[in-house]
Amino acid sequence: MTPQLETILPRTETGPVSATRKAAEQGTTAAILAEGVTMRYRAPKRYREYLVSPFSSRRYTALSDVALELPESGSLAVLGPNGSGKTTLLRLIGGLLYPTAGTIRVRGHSFVGGGRRPFCVGIVLNEERSFYWRLTGRQNLEFFGCLDNLFGKEVQRRCSRVLEHVGLARAADERVSDYSSGMRQRLAIARGLLADPEVLILDEPTKSVDPVGAVELRRVIRHWLAARRATLALATHNMAEAQELATHVCVLGKGKVLAYKPTAHVCEEYGDLASFYADVSRNGQDRDACA
């Protein structure tokens, strides 16, 4: 391991267990606390395996021993190449997946085991296929609002507000099937913000949005974060986006945390996130080569 990489890898002795204790002593709760989180997906069986090993299952590892602690007022950007485990980490934070090993707590609460959530989590993932295409944007939002216990005039008022915020007010009553990819992405962000969530999870939130629209959406998210004192976890390939929205950055590589640092420290040390990311990725590759 190169000395430089050693300084940016999360150290276990200052890791989450002591962080939990420290947080408890100080009476604060970490916004996100991951301890030894491993996620191993079940791989589909082949016909032959049903005969040869009917009771065993094949799995592949998407995340391995991830540990990080995001302070109470922090927001997290997860960076990394395709297939590095970014979306898996976000799904785990949002409770859409349960870890194979380890624990993950959001604002002191674990979602494992289901049950009623003590606070609302807005999740924006894989948006091309997550709406009813025969309904209008507004009708979709009204339906998803009811799942978060919003009804009647309240949901209508909120729908109008978020649609206005994401720039879809004029297209609100058009069918989602007539929306462009960028418009569906905007609608997804509107759905994420609809219930005024305490925690917002965004997977590449502006990936198909035009550059001007992306700037505007980031402004909306930033304002919302400030007003709501909410927790944000986002995955992105856009360094400017990460730098603008996140107080902390986590770089993943092949399912492992390569680096986890406050954004301000990174910018102080490297000038910008892009240089930091390039450095971490290069060192990660060097380490793999040595191994």
Next chain:
Amino acid sequence: MLALKTWEFFKRDLRIESSYKAAFLFEYATTLLPLLTFYFLARLVRGDSASSLTPYGGQYFPFVVVGVAFMQYFTIALTNFAATIRRSQMAGCLEAMLAAQTSPSMVIILSSAYSFLVKLFHLVFVLTASALLLGVDFGPCNFLSMAVILVLTIASLSGLGILSAAFIVVMKKGDPIEWFIGSVSSLLGGALFPVSLMPEWLRTIAALLPTTYALEALRQAMLNGATIPMLWRDVLILGAIAVVLLPLGVWAFAKAVDKGRRDGTLMHY
């Protein structure tokens, strides 16, 4: 709040289904066509076989109308929960729904509200058409008994239906419950012919199916005006099945969603 949520689910499905205008209209025609088939078929079924129809008034057409119309309705309870899950998986909306503050079990139950209500209209439509146009006499019908049996049957079959949805969450396709109960129920449950016509060993299998008791009780209520005390045996059996299967189905579905979240396969289809 439950009523408001049910209404929102109903509204969603009504909007989607009514946007397919041709299908929306043809559905009623499709419901009526089998009725005509059985009307003409019933003209052939007279004579020797009529003795097995004596407990139901002696005529085949009223017998089969009740059997086919209600069996169509019962199929909804058996298949709709699994179909809803599969549709949501394929449309990509399942994950978005399960991320909200409504439990997965509630999501699946409410997702079927529209189908139950619309198919109830179909059922009433078929029974009315068969009475007004094809001369079936529902004069003796005991509506209270009919309603009680209907509710108990839907509750017990919904238990199986939700269990079936749990299989779909885990196995994605090829659900054994729907296959077995669905296909065996229509054959052996007494929808098209009296169970008493079958050999003893098939009658034993038929006795394991909730639809056998449901159709028997419904015919007695609708064609002979049987009261609830007269149908106590069927009411008791259907009630017992509902009490066991409904919570079992909801529990199994919650477990299946948990498993999907642990294995990371919830959104696979």
